Amino acid sequence: MTRDGAGLRVGDRPYRVFGCNTYYLMAWAADPNLRRHVDEVLDTAVQFGLNTVRTWAFNDGEDQWNALQPRPGEHDERVLEALDYVVWQAGRRGLRLILALVNHWDDYGGRRRYAAWSSTAKRADDFYRDAACRRCYRHHARTLVERTNSYTGRVYRDDPTILAWELGNEPRCARDPSGLTLQYWLEEMSAHLKELDPNHLVGTGLEGFWGKWREGRYNPPRWLGGQGSDFLWNHQPDTIDLMSFHVYPDHWHMDEKATMRWIREHLDAAAELGKPAVMGEFGKRGPRALRERCFRKWLDATTSAATDTEHPAAAGALFWALYHDDYPDYDRFGVYRRHESTVDLLRSYTAR
Template sequence: MLSRRAILAAGAAGLTAGSAALPTLAAARPGFVRVENGRLSLDGKPYRFVGANLWYGAWLGAPAAFGDHARLARELDKLKSLGVTNLRVLGAGERSPAKVAMDPAFRGPGEDYDQTLLTGLDVLLAEMAKRDMKAVIYVNNFWDWSGGMPAYLNWTGNGTWFQQGDPAHPWPAFADYSARFYADEKANALFRHYVKALVGRTSTVTGKPYRDDPTIMAWQLANEPRPAGSEEFGKVNRPAYDAWIDGTARFIKSIDANHLVSSGSEGDMGCLGSEACVVESHKTPAIDYLTLHVWPNNWSWISMTDQPSTYEAGAARSRDYIRRHVALAKAMGKPLTIEEFGLIRDGRAFAPGSPVTFRDRFYRMVFDEVEADMKAGGPTAGVNFWAWNGEGRAQHADAWFKKGDRSYVGDPPQEEQGLFGVFDADASTLAIIRDHAKAVRAI
């Protein structure tokens, strides 16, 4: 177990390493998203988007038995028809003993990265380029459904590994364990080696280096990186967390000065409930814009078992959460994207086309907030709903993902397939997304 002194020393070292001047951002090039006056811009105009999460895009694009290039093309066409022009996708994945972890993965503990999956990412980006879409690629995960930080800790022997949800390690034990990653130099050396290979990659499809591809909007450090789960460990681990965000963002920019970098943070719910934590960890100039996730079911704002009687209060709390972070972004002079949000189906159902009364209301509320801020000239650039299931379907009666399944959906393996994701059969939700896209185009 790392001592407080070791964690603080690692944090201080990271801050020192990250204090060097940032590489000069490459001169404005056509098609690359930029930050101008606290807002995202594209070719001299405000960049506003309606987006989705399609974390499994590289798996579909892979030239292998587990891939499905034809389905990938159909899904992108469907999303494009809805007005979706921005996709948040997973560009990493680590082999893990977790029962719900993705397999195959992009890498194991060595440097033998899975070229089939990397080619799948090449295919995804090439197909997105054909449809004038932008990608946000995240390169790590706080949660273990894609291996993530716990997989790195397992490889370096940093404490006893256990998977999320293990009853022998109740919350916040998992979050405290995963957050040890930031101060583990051996784990970060493995991570940085992969990041260098990925960010410095040249596409096998287009022959274009990733750094020269305007299809990529941004690199993202991780999915929902948190400084800790408990207040006690958070006080000790915050220096390492802040240093990791700054240092990793600078490392990416040293390889690729053409693209934006974001953290993947949920906002203050992922920062020990502290707006000050969000500000301190994101004030570095290496982080170009703020991110926000809104999960009222998971945060117990709206009950998983009684949405009807808890919806109004939970939606109001979610609206306030969005507005507070819009104000925070404005005060910091940085753009904001709401890159994850969702609500379960009525009665906690999973089937495509089953009622989504409260989800539709929630989507409308989020979209209304976004449109209002855009019209007011605020920092909000767009949203990515969680997540696109499309024509994917659960392969088992209990709706749980099992290793070897190939009908990928947006609900990751740690959740029932259909819990939050939007299927191609969810007509009412698709209409709401389409209407929002029309409204954003008109602003």
């Protein structure tokens, strides 16, 4: 997989990301009683016509179920083997993976866990500047990049199943609304990953907020401009390949018009920067008919941008979230195999 201007290529063919988020695959694969559910949800992704799955390659802290990194710098071999299994099974089905390396949120440990491990960090956002936190994160990245998969015998950095590493899931740093702290971290860690693994793409995992100084750009709630990130600035470094933005009108109180403006502005910015943009998460609550109408509009926008021969501005989209039939819809964004009309909608975009 290579970046070709604002698009992606596999060999001499264009590649457009069309997939889902299923974040819990590694944790479930670490439980022998649940491993078959991992197979089944990957099978469902194939049945939907998807080609990419975004999932977590982190789970930090002894208090986490099936923790990957129970203590700083220590990785549980049993859970590493579970991640091996996910990568192996995805590859067998022709699926590619985007692997996120840390969480902004407290779920699965997150930056707050790293800060708690450090004797010099006082709060969660210190994760981005504290030397011990940064050292631990770099070690985690190296552990995965240099790991040999116990099922395939292939080193992760050489595995084409992995489409990209994501520096984090929705990183923010509200304690520094100037954006400098997060920007320096993104530059440092993307360079670290590129040095370890020149074979794979690197993305940010950002939600796509604009800095409050960015004139004329639209943040749904205006306070999101103070979260220490800026979509254009954060994706400028040469060591970052994939531009990331998310779409959650229910969380950000956007109506249909505002949501379409949000998507268009990010695709236009990606064309301006000349890099591929992935709508890395998009979700909608409410009646399924409403969700499907929104999905259709959003996917139409990204599909049209991706196929614009003059200036392709989108590498694809990943909905939130594909759940196994036995997984509870705790966030009310879940898409299930039994949602036949949604399946038909998604398959129609596979053909396009």
